[in-house]
Amino acid sequence: MSALVCVARIGAAHGVRGAVKLWTFTEDPFAIKRYGPLLSKDGKRQFEVAQAREAKDHLVATFKGVTTRDEAERLNGIELYVAREKLPATDEDEYYHTDLIGLAAVTTDGEPLGRVLAIHNFGAGDIIEIAPPKGASLLLPFSNAVVPEVDVAGGRVVVALPQEIAGDEAEER
Template structure:
């Protein structure tokens, strides 16, 4: 487990007076403001975020020392991380995406399928992108109870039962 969780990203400038366009990844989007301080991915920068108002696909916000559009644009693409101890506890069947990355994924027969590379969401359910074992290929498995019946964070493993057609066919003679 990581010490920090990605809770949002800076999407660039909003206007010309140093306001930022913020995308929140929190279940309650406004909560991003409560996780202070926020950090850059490498931990080298710290941010105190103040939401000004909702805008399309996010929030307009201020960060101290960002006074111009150029300052704001320079931060475009910076992911914002909160300390794990500030985050709420989750129910047993919910997980922070950061906790799923790099977990080994096995099928229901105990065969290693691969490792979780990323967790994606394109508007419906979450998808686990698996780096397939022994290859450079990836595939996506729906992160549903049917397709992923077991997530064991303490053992560092997931048991998956992917729908037919998700995994590449293997030649078994």
């Protein structure tokens, strides 16, 4: 099986008939219904969306086989995944986070920096986390200015280190 991609997270129960709040991480929130059964992170549990409707900043959804509030409450916090190949193809300059994890990170001069460990978003934009061979991870803005080149097929990202970081490295040498 290919890599799993997180497409949603189940929130609190909604009402008394087994509905839950559902936060989706897809461009079209209702796309999760088209992916077929959604999997828990460990792949041991499957969830099939029976119904979904839009709410303020999330969906209110029901899953097949979940009919009571108690059952819905036990699902709170579960992240839902699909196999990478079920997702639509990306446009140029678009990437799924899972496609970037593990890529080599090099400077604009070709010097190795480490490997892409994760892509985070704490609310102010995407952050790329790079694990160097030794020392603490680098957390950098995942922008065209800082990451001017992403070559998934070539297995690398090119990073233009901000002056503050590049200057720090020069002082350490």
